[in-house]
Amino acid sequence: MDKILRINMGGQGGPEIKTEPMGDYSGLAGRAMTSGIVSKEVPPLCHPLGEDNKLVIAPGMLSGSLAAMSGRISVGCKSPLTGGIKESNSGGQPSQVLARIGYAAIVIEGKPADDTLYKVFINKDNVEITPDNSLKMLGNYDLVDKMKAAHGDKIACISIGPAGEMKMSAASIAFTDMELRPTRHAGRGGTGAVMGSKGVKVIVLDGEGTQARSPKDPDKFKEANKAFTAGLKKHPVTGEGLPAYGTNVLTNILNEAGAYPTNNFSSGRFDGAGKISGETEAETETARGGNPTHGCHKGCVIQCSGIYNDKDGNYLTKQPEYETIWAHGGNCGIDDLDAIAMMDRLDDDYGLDTIEMGATIAVAMEAGLAKFGDAEAAIGFVKEVGKGTPLGRVLGNGAAVTGQVFGVERVPVVKKQAMPAYDPRAVQGIAVTYATTPMGADHTAGYAVTANILGVGGTVDPLKPEGQVELSRNLQIATAAIDSTGMCLFIAFAILDQADTFQALLDLISGFTGAGMTGDDVTELGKSVLKNERNFNAAAGFTAADDRLPEYFKKEALPPHNVTLQVTDEELDSVFNW
């Protein structure tokens, strides 16, 4: 992983391919790499779909090695949804394969002369880019089947569906899983639209003849990897809860807490939650011959994913995760697991962010386009998006646009990106992160380890009201750092609770890179990523006024606890005073 691949789609005689040394970006990976390149090379005021925007795809620091959990990949660009910087990350196989081939990043830049669609093929010896208009408007599933037929089943694909080609702001980029299905997505922020604007339909990675990346200190690395894996396996969340039920184990909990956004964030409780809970989902999968315990890439030892079969026992989709079940389920008043799984399949095929789509459909329901709970209508809306009908074009551009078109006031977005599955009135700490992360409302932007473990920003006194602000700041720093390692964020629970597992992670990184790594280094890495991102947004015109939740959260009390948002603007503005 010592070079950067640049593909200029706007070259004189067609796309131009160039391989460069790491230069200024030496030592960077994952989110640090994507945000580093975007903040340095993309003019903040450029049009997200124009020639000056760049799409950066970067494996994590440990991707391609034998380190457990290290296969996450980051995608960065200026977001067509938020207008700010975006890092969206995904699981799947491509991170491992791209890293083994040796690229620390693929940068797609410029703008093609016409609407020709291209396929990129990369193996250890070669990079080819060929026009292929036969791929136009193919869904991700058919597209990957076609790639398999042409290149065999040892490949990994990065692709867009029709939504990306239509440059919709809810369009995702798909990454194939271990079974070569396009089920993992860099979902948030419309990265798929940027890939579509560059005219690239698919990047095929062939890792034939490549080796696992070797660590600088093999003994230390091996020992640390063993301790790290054992730590993950012994923790109740990473070793039991997530493998058994996946992230959807949260449905019953959030619902019990009255923090489960229901019917477009109008209540914190959903009567049908039990029917779509993780427990019910796992039971359904097992009964139908699916599998509730499955990894999204080789080397995942937590295995929070699964296989969801239809009533006849045929594969329908991967196990939809908590956010998806919520977005297409409770947030739309829908308690039919099969209908939700069908929407997950359609989203993956068209290449759409499930959170944005679910939130958008709920806004459409609020506007009166269908009734809450009408699963058939909801599926119909997703299909409209896939076909690109006029209504589909509106919905495919997200909740903010849909709310504006249909005159809805209750639109749960920050920086135009839809909020995920936690009502910020009930869990006010998450409100701070939703409001202030440079990414737009995002739950993963504060998902990781905290101050007291990493030694970031001192120890938080939980009794002080500013605890929420400090926690959010520290979590955002730690998340930015973990996103740069390529580690799945779900490792956070084990390293949060078990000091020896956190030490094993630090040893794993230093065993691999040969450089010592301390908690302070992690902090500095996270801070520098956030600084780059915030500077980009400021130059793109973002101000403190963009670090706010919609006003109705302060005015409308959320049942059952009847709470309103109490976090003050001053508190929000102090998050990045470090």
Added chain:
Amino acid sequence: MDKSNTDKIDIHLTVEIKPEFLSLFFRLLANGFNIKAEIGSSLKEFFLDRLGLVETYLEDRVQTIFLNGKAVDNIETALITEDSTIALSAAMPGLVGATFRRGGRYAPMREKISYDTEVNDHRHQEGLVFLKLFNMIAKEMGPEILKRGILVKGEDLADLFKNREILSGCVSVTYDNQIQNPDNFDDTFLQEKRVLLKILS
């Protein structure tokens, strides 16, 4: 199931089931059921004395506890009132999952919905509470609780029996001291009844 404050029992139903089918009844535990408790006692007393949990299990496994929908940090000061809803869960993933853990460092993030001792009901008399068991806790405590018996609404049970797979796992069904053949089991008599359900496996 809607919680109900009556301890009237219309039907005593005992089901003997093959062990591999037992987990199909855990949905009833997640939906909630009534169980007797001493009103005015602390949650800790309820867990140890009524549910028979041992302290190490409570500390290590039951990481997330709700009383009337509010996350509880201190189970010694949280008091049970008549008709309380209590929910138990293992440690949860995600930042938000972690915020609900008892006394965790993320607790400030959900302070607006944290349980604050607001009642002082020391009547110490027998009453009913509504208990929900989620995820690993249902798996671990479920068999014993189901063996001892839970009070559920007949409709919820009938709904569960719609999954005929359950009946194929039943060895016997006994109600009001009459043993029934599971193959001929007709759940219509359960409607609008309060059922004391015991599951043996």
